[in-house]
Amino acid sequence: MLPVGVRREGEGLARDLEAMGPTFIEVGQLLSTRLDLLPVEYLMALSGLQDRVEPFDSAEAEEILVAELGVRISKAFSRFDSEPIASASLGQVHYAEMRDGRPVAVKIQRPGARTQVISDLQAMEDIAEVMARRTELGEHFDLVAMVDELRISLMDELDYRQEIEGVDLEITLGLVMAALIVGAAMLMQVETEFTLIGP
Numbered sequence: 001m002l003p004v005g006v007r008r009e010g011e012g013l014a015r016d017l018e019a020m021g022p023t024f025i026e027v028g029q030l031l032s033t034r035l036d037l038l039p040v041e042y043l044m045a046l047s048g049l050q051d052r053v054e055p056f057d058s059a060e061a062e063e064i065l066v067a068e069l070g071v072r073i074s075k076a077f078s079r080f081d082s083e084p085i086a087s088a089s090l091g092q093v094h095y096a097e098m099r100d101g102r103p104v105a106v107k108i109q110r111p112g113a114r115t116q117v118i119s120d121l122q123a124m125e126d127i128a129e130v131m132a133r134r135t136e137l138g139e140h141f142d143l144v145a146m147v148d149e150l151r152i153s154l155m156d157e158l159d160y161r162q163e164i165e166g167v168d169l170e171i172t173l174g175l176v177m178a179a180l181i182v183g184a185a186m187l188m189q190v191e192t193e194f195t196l197i198g199p
Contacts, residue, residue, distance in 0.1 A: 010038075010045030018049060022113050023120035025049050025089035026154060055087035061094065061108045075099075080106070090117075090157055107160070114158050121151045 017028035031038060032046035062073060062082070073080045077096045084092035091109040098104055128147045131138025138144075 006039060006041040007045070010042035013042060014045040014048055017046075018053065021116050021120070022089040022110055023117045023124075023150075023154065025053060026150070029089070030150070049089070053087050053089050055084045055092050056110050058082040058084070058094075060111050061092065064108050064111065065106065077104075090154075109158065109160075117154050117158060121147065121154065124150070 014028060017024040028046045028049040032043050032050060035043060038046070061084070062080075065080075066073060069076050076099070078099050078101065079095075079097040081095045083094075085095050085105070086093040089110075090113050091107055094106045094108065096104050096106050124147045125144070128138065128143035132142070132144050
């Protein structure tokens with residue numbers, strides 16, 4: 001049995017990181033694999049950030065999709081499920097069907113995710129630079145390089161054009177992807193081969 005105090009601290013850290021937004025959820029996900037940095041109780045709590053991030057409001061998701069597509073949802077889809085089938089730190093996925101009946105998964109970025117991530121990364125970079133110059137911890141763990149790697153990873157993840165290029169044909173939803181990418185939305189079509197459609 002885990003020590004109650006330490007377990008609660010780990011759960012509190014996970015809740016705090018989730019409340020701080022997408023960048024810190026990603027940091028928590030990374031930390032959840034680092035037994036060399038944190039006690040097991042913390043890792044167990046942080047591992048929950050891998051698979052149970054709260055979805056954002058479906059009405060907001062629909063607003064983003066309409067703005068990105070430039071048409072009403074009913075014009076683009078014969079069916080669009082308001083409840084997401086998956087939710088992550090930077091976005092969520094909704095099931096839909098095109099007007100011609102083709103099933104698609106629609107991935108929509110969290111509102112303001114890009115702006116928030118850029119701001120958070122700048123603050124992290126500033127802190128890492130100070131720690132690298134003034135502390136053994138900052139120098140030992142090369143925090144500046146860690147923040148740089150996080151920046152590259154997150155910015156790639158926020159750029160759906162970049163993400164689709166690096167995607168293996170099998171994704172977590174078990175779909176093979178064809179994508180129409182429009183800014184903060186990506187449609188993933190169930191197909192038998194990979195095709196990139198759109199800009």
